[in-house]
Amino acid sequence: MRKFLVVLLLPAFIITSRVVSTEKQLPYSSQEIYYLTESDYGFYYKETLESPMVYGETAVYANEDLVKESGKLTTENAFKIIEWRLNRQGIPVFKLDN
Numbered sequence: 001m002r003k004f005l006v007v008l009l010l011p012a013f014i015i016t017s018r019v020v021s022t023e024k025q026l027p028y029s030s031q032e033i034y035y036l037t038e039s040d041y042g043f044y045y046k047e048t049l050e051s052p053m054v055y056g057e058t059a060v061y062a063n064e065d066l067v068k069e070s071g072k073l074t075t076e077n078a079f080k081i082i083e084w085r086l087n088r089q090g091i092p093v094f095k096l097d098n
Contacts, residue, residue, distance in 0.1 A: 030086045049081050052094075064093045 025048050039042070062070040064087045073079060080097040087093050 016039075030090065034086055034090060034092070048083060052064065052081050060096070064095075065089075066091070066093070 052077060054077075056075070058073040059069050060071040060073055062068045063086065066087065081094045082097050084092055084094050
């Protein structure tokens with residue numbers, strides 16, 4: 001009887017079947033995807049910083065793709081962050097007022 005049961009159940013373990021996903025794809029913005037995929041420190045960028053500071057020389061770029069460098073920020077420079085957004089690579093980028 002046990003051998004008969006094994007013979008009946010054997011095809012269930014050998015044959016693979018394709019599973020069709022019934023989940024709907026939800027349209028997420030790039031910032032929502034960033035929050036879902038990054039670790040806890042990713043929530044640091046949820047709000048605009050009120051009094052930003054740099055502790056060394058930091059490069060400033062002309063566009064959000066971070067290709068062409070347009071200057072440097074030092075500790076003596078005063079600057080203000082208007083907003084932050086994600087570029088095409090998913091890197092958080094700050095937009096400065098000047």
